Amino acid sequence: MKVTFIGAGPGAADLITVRGARALAEANLVLYAGSLVSKDMLVHCGPQAVIMDTAGMNLEEQVAEYVRAKAAGWNVARLHSGDPAIYGAISEQMRALEELDISYEVIPGVSSFTASAAVLRASLTRPEVSQTIIITRADGRASAVPEKESLASLAAHESSLAIFLSGASLSKVVEELLSKLPGTTPAALVCKASWPQEKHHTATLDTLLDGLSQDDWRLSTMLLVGEALASTPGAHSRLYSPGYSHRFRKASREAREPLSRTP
Ligand SMILES: C[S@@+](CC[C@H](N)C(=O)[O-])C[C@H]1O[C@@H](n2cnc3c(N)ncnc32)[C@H](O)[C@@H]1O
Known part of the structure; x- marks a missing residue:
């Protein structure tokens, strides 16, 4: 049994990662914050999934669901909007899971x-x-x-x-x-x-x-x-300049600039 924190992306159902969609398809229990995550995302859930909106639940109530899932041997997908590492309030959930000896992983998302x-x-x-x-x-x-x-x-x-x-x-x-x-x-x-x-x-x-x-x-x-x-044209990165050499591309002889290790 495992909890997977999944970055759902900004909203559109096809802006979740392939790995996130796969984890969602395999989960027995899906927790998602209905106030932030689009319901469209649930299209990726499998027919076996029990789906719960956490918008009205406090941390204790969510942790109780993790405990129940552990007892049932269920894998849990916990959807967070965007990327879970940014204002996602995941660290308190992770600490609670560690105390309960429940393993977890994080799948990033499009912020x-x-x-x-x-x-x-x-x-x-x-x-x-x-x-x-x-x-x-x-x-x-x-x-x-x-x-x-x-x-x-x-x-x-x-x-x-x-x-x-x-x-x-x-x-x-x-x-x-x-x-x-x-x-x-x-x-x-x-x-x-x-x-x-x-x-x-x-x-x-x-x-x-x-x-x-x-x-x-x-x-x-x-x-x-x-x-x-600003929409005004400005300086260009030298990365694609014909005269710029790097590890994967040699500058043309006429336009060569000094070799640099970083773009
Ligand atoms: C609790 S934070 C979650 C951020 C999320 N973890 C991320 O990486 O995008 C919620 C805030 O993210 C921003 N946000 C989330 N979804 C958005 C969207 N689809 N378009 C614009 N801003 C969004 C807004 O500033 C919103 O107040």
């Missing part, structure tokens, strides 16, 4: 921040603009953000920012970002990336909320910010 970048057809890293992505979240009741990771201090790096769980506090978040970033910084909201209800809104920080009904963006919304989102 909503990369799914949101895909919606925007944006690259979050661009040569000479930003080579760093900061994943953070708005302060919340369930988990406070440590003071040393305040949005203002992270924004000061001028890296690309992927701000999770910010839909309910957009005004406050934007105000804090504007304390360190120019108003002209590109910013985008993506709601329910890959769901049928998907929508997005692109602007700059100082105009992002103009005329926006913030209530329509409260849930499942990603805020991406940074100059990398």
